Amino acid sequence: MPRPCAEDWLEEQLAKIPDIAATLAVEQDADELMRKSVMLARERLGFARIGIWLLKEESRTAVGTFGVSGTGEVIDERELRFYDNSGYIRSMRSSWERSPHYYLDIANPLRSGELKVLGYGTRITVPLIHKGAILGFIAVDDLIKTDSVNRRSGTLLRQFALVVSNAYSTIVLEDEVRRSAEKAAESERIKSEFLGMMGHEVRTPLNAMMGYAQLLRMRERDAEVVEIANTIEECGAHMSGLIDSILEYSHLEAGNVERWYKPGDPIEVVESTVKGFELLYAGKGLGLEVAHEGDRLKVDFDAVSLRQVLSNLLQNALKYSERGGTRVKILSKDRAKGFVEYYIEVRDSGIGIASKHLAAIFEPFRQIGRSEDKKSGGVGMGLAIVKSLVKGMGGEIRCESVKGEGTTFSVVLSFRRVKSEEGNSGAVSNGAGLEARSPKRILIVEDNSMNLGVLNDLVECLGYANTDFAKDGIEARDMLRERPYDIVFMDVQMPRLDGLSLTRLIRDGGSCPINRTVPIVGVTAFTSEYDREECMMAGMNDYISKPVVLDSLRRAFDLV
Structure with a gap:
């Protein structure tokens, strides 16, 4: 059989490259790419x-x-170096920089990976180039006789080297992206853990400080001392709010927040949230109203995030308004493909925002109105949190404002409509059967002696003295097995259990059957809606979040 001419041979080999x-x-x-490249060059292109x-x-x-040894075996040369x-x-580099970009070395020593001379013959090298940078080179020789090493092999080897370079560069780039993502995730994890730990550690003494300030205010008759206690309590509450904002934004930015989608009516959430602000607005002499247009439909939505969005917007309006009031308007419309769209508008009559500042209002740690309103306080996290929450629910938020007249925030959200049979699981509330109980016997579970003392004193102030610790x-588990309680105040973060x-063990009924339905109130320094x-x-x-205040403690006793 006649040997193909050089042109036919090259054309036939180049056709294998794709x-x-x-x-x-x-x-x-x-590594596997390099091994496979060597195998393919031998088997398909004939480079022995x-x-x-x-x-x-x-x-x-x-x-x-x-590479390939002198006896034709594919070998691992990753431990080899030559200088x-x-x-x-x-x-070689000098030759690569000139056309035809390969280096042909004839009748010279052919060496192994350890640079031992194995024989003499032809050696061809081509560079691995990506975006103008030389990454390495491919070398072939005819120590093992083959027709593939000839004066036209450089052209074939160049095309093969281009394929290897592109594949290798892609792997390196993807690996760099992955490592960068892992490094960023680890950095975010460390930051979140640090902020969470700092928040917890700050709240521990803050809880005692505010608790004893409340006790002092209730027990002291001297007006000056009462005023001092009030100031301590107000400053503690302000510090607690700042910690909450920073931690919440950190969780949202890190994507560590789980969405709690459940069937329900978003209109009810909006209306109940507005109702919760009525006394605050009234105390400042401001009006607050809510109006809804459209159908009330059950959808699958995140009530926790929605409530927090609206709470932050109402708090923001309250902070920057001295006259008039705030109006909340909701429009709901049944859309195609089983979705319901909600348009929520919060319009206030506050100080307004200059147009040049509107683009920056959703940035963290920015308070546009601070220079005009020294009393506003805060660290400028509220609207940054709102934007992250809305984005997390797949929605959009916009802001329009006129300086001196007021601001309007518009939120657009879309939730999947729930069929009538969905969401009716017939689950029994954890509080079932609590009406028959009476608040006589109390268990406080707390690993910090200072917080334990504060909580016990606050409970006694409310008239409850029959308390175990x-x-x-x-x-706590052992105590709950032996004796029934009317209410349990449970620290969330404790050693051993x-x-x-x-709480899950108690509700399961197997560990503490006599207290399976006891009201349990969580007491913790982790304070987000998701906690x-x-x-x-x-x-x-x-x-109840730390620092514990008497009003929240009173509401907890309403359970019994």
């Missing part, structure tokens, strides 16, 4: 001896990957 490229393009590991090297240290060092002491790499979850785990939801999902009936 298929080789497709095979290498799916590889995701750099081939090696792929990467250049390091500004091309002064060549690092091995995979450009003799100028060999410089000679447990310093951790294991001790945390509050959430203990509260986690407590409720575990089986708690209510949730």
